Amino acid sequence: MAGPREVTLRVWRGDAAGGELRDYQVPVEEGEVVLDALHRLQATQANDLAIRWNCKAGKCGSCSAEVNGRPRLTCMTRLNLFGPGEPVTVTPLRAFPVIRDLVTDVSFNYEVAKRVPAFRPGPREADGTYRMHQQDVDRVQEFHKCIECFLCQDVCHVIRDHEENKQRFAGPRLFIRYAELEMHPLDTGDRREPVRAQAGVGMCNITKCCTEVCPEGIRITDNAIIPLKERVVDARYDPIARFIGWAGGRRRRDRGPAAP
Amino acid sequence: MPEYETHEFDVVVVGAGGAGLRAAIEASAQGARTALVCKSLLGKAHTVMAEGGIAAALGNVYPEDDWRVHFRDTMRGGKLMNSWRMAQVHAQDAPDRVLELEEWGALFDRTPDGRILQRDFGGHRYARLAHVGDRTGLEMIRTLQHRAVSLGMDVFMECTVTRLLTDAAGRVAGAFAYWRESGRFVVFRAGAVILATGGIGKAWKVTSNSWEYTGDGHALALWAGADLVDMEFVQFHPTGMVWPPSVRGILVTEGVRGDGGVLRNAEGRRFMFDYVPEMFRAETADSEEEADRWYTDKKGARRTPDLLPRDEVARAINSEIKEGRGSPHGGVFLDIATRRDAEYIKRRLPSMYHQFKQLADVDITAEPMEVGPTCHYVMGGVKVDPDSQAATIPGLFAAGEAAGGMHGANRLGGNSLSDLLVFGQRAGRYAARHAAGLEGRPAVDPGQVDAAAAEALAPFERDSGENPFTIHHELQECMQDLVGIIRTEAELESALERIAVLRDRAARVGVGGNRQYNPGWHTALDLRSLLTVSEAVALAALERTESRGAHTRDDHPRPDPELAKVRMVVHPADGELKIAREPLAELPEDLRPLFEEGS
DSSP states (O other): OOOOEEEEEEEEEEETTEEEEEEEEEEEOTTOBHHHHHHHHHHHTOTTOOOOOSOSSSSSOOOEEEETTEEEEGGGOBGGGSOTTOOEEEEOOTTSOEEETTEEOOHHHHHHHHTSOOOOBOOOOTTSOOOOOHHHHHHHHHHHTOOOOOHHHHHOHHHHTOGGGGGTOOOHHHHHHHHHHHTOTTBOOOOHHHHHHTSOGGGOOOOOHHHHHOTTOOOIIIIIIHHHHHHHHTTSOOHHHHHHHHHTOSOOOOOOOSOO | OOOOEEEEEEEEEEOOSHHHHHHHHHHHHTTOOEEEEOSSOTTOSGGGGOOSOEEOOOOSSOTTOOHHHHHHHHHHHTTTOSOHHHHHHHHHHHHHHHHHHHHTTOOOOBOTTSSBOEEOOTTOSSOOEEOSTTOHHHHHHHHHHHHHHHHTOEEETTEEEEEEEEOTTSOEEEEEEEETTTOOEEEEEEEEEEEOOOOOGGGSSSBSOOTTOSOHHHHHHHHTTOOEEOTTOEEEEEEEEOSSGGGTTOBOOTHHHHTTOEEEOTTSOOGGGGGOOHHHHTTBOSSHHHHHHHTTOTTTSOBOGGGSOHHHHHHHHHHHHHTTOOOTTSSEEEEOTTTSOHHHHHHHOHHHHHHHHHHHOOOTTTSOEEEEEEEEEESOEEOOOTTTOBOSSTTEEEOGGGBOSSSTTOOOTTHHHHHHHHHHHHHHHHHHHHHHHOSSOOOOOHHHHHHHHHHHHGGGGOTTSBOHHHHHHHHHHHHHHHSSSEEOHHHHHHHHHHHHHHHHHHTTBOOOSOSTTOHHHHHHHHHHHHHHHHHHHHHHHHHOOSOBTTBEETTBOSOOTTGGGEEEEEEEETTEEEEEEEEOOOOOGGGGGGGOSOO
């Protein structure tokens, strides 16, 4: 069993005006994650190191950052992923404006969420309940696993280095939200127009980067974005969706009844 | 007074977990101008970590279930120390609150005929927990979050309340807060304030709680002159992770046992059969064969002792470890691998599967987990009226974990999420009514505001003072060692002395850097509430010279019939905390037969 060792943490320190990477030597113990090392650094060498975190169990999605350039939850990134002596570089999410150190301003995600037309269920059954079958619930439950860590937003090419696109593109997290409403067995709304016009689903060029970084393993591109594109394509032209629709042959495109 | 960013609302809700969100939704629906103020981003509150489910007598799996059975289970789980009226209201309202979530978009797991599926949990006679795999809390918070957003209410995210404001008559007049992002101050003027700030677990070293659980609501209430009750009752969940050290305390859902997992000691023995208390003997299996049969035959067999209430299981695990029959890393084994197939485990417990795989290199479909008790929940909280959730000062309300009385001496699993919904809704309704009934808004005292600002800024004037993180760590050691699962008079007195010393040191704490997103500063301010609630727990624990529910005194190992009749009230007077005994409300005549069946 390996005894206590040290890790070199290379952490971005700064604010909106600018900043720099700084190296710190931090003792670590067996089994620790990047967030443990950041906390030890904060408690012993840099009390004012800004980090956002809550549950430290991969359930709340607060502690997102880029570790050696890859968007990750720092609470679920084990230090033994990295070789001994290899510095671990931690930088803030690049797609969002920095507030301080590793904390970014993620309000964009909350603003676009306000524009999503709300859930609109049909009437209850005569006995006052809603009946739904597990199979119908399963596919939407996949989207409900989203912990809003915004790693998918961070990695998305459309907004990562294109601040101007945020006006007309909501990003993968919001496509999941639209998809879960569109596919909800009880919902009666039709969000094809807002998902096209406001959320800009047509701008996604399905490189699947969002799916790759999702800590919940949600198949964002295949199960949410592509079906949304297909639903939109009936009314509007989207070359990629048109191609998928053509390549997918007789894939179901109808919306189907609201509930069985 | 200097200019502060100031907002006026009818109702200000502090905290945006399940209780706060539900309260804000209701207050808003009642027509009150409502603000939701939370320390974290919206949707990140501790509710998100709840795993097992929401207890509600829907009767979908067992039609025999109804609110009376749920009420009885809750009271027995709480060793009859609960506010009976809160337990009754809770059991009666819970089914409607769950169905309402479904109307707002929540998707629970289903029965074969398409209704909400319910799961077995400790202390519940019937399978009663509406759930979504093992991530029920996430489903609940997201549903409430979307609902709140669709109502268009004002949300103040990453904004920490440090003081309640009161008028000359002692009525609540608002709250004083700072933005975490900028460090700037905010004054809320309000007709009513609802405390929905959750628990106090961050006062202990081994805890399942997130950083936010620093007892803010409990402390804010005391500082404003309101009372707390039942603070000696702190729940240690029997199954937290124990290895590696980095994850010690992270929760392992009771759903593992509800779905067939069993506890074993180092000898492989199912030791829970040795720890069945008299109160539960008649309804607990006395052989492994009967216990195993119970999972599929609720009528022909009695429940497994693995699913006794949490206080019983936590104490049993503690004894096994103490007597040298623990696992290599100081826990016991929780085994589902030999009892259910891998596919079933991954489908029912996906988060647990990933949690162990990623954080501990343990495949729970092939190996047992190592688990041990972890500080999880405080039954005690703000003393409230059982119907309206009104605290003991006008205009103040509390709901969820921040409120006391509902769970008595021990909370049953699944009763927390339902508590948040039921009492969140009630607090929202009655706070809105209170605000609407006021003639003019209570006046904010500028002196209080300036004092709150000066208090918050003081740590910056001592930039060579004590390290706030060090004091927090020492408090956690103190509470873990001296105010843990098993307590004694000498240890509790020693804890109170150490808390007093830590309080002096906290008054000298210093922070560097500036006010912008500065965790050192935030921790320095959190220390005030952590120290206040720690003292409240130790005082109440000292006063209860008996063992009952989650409160175990090694020097008073038996229950004392006299103390069954009183609850401990923590009351602020002359800048100090005092303990008073208050008679517990007696069960009304019509509910007594529920407890006289001989079972």
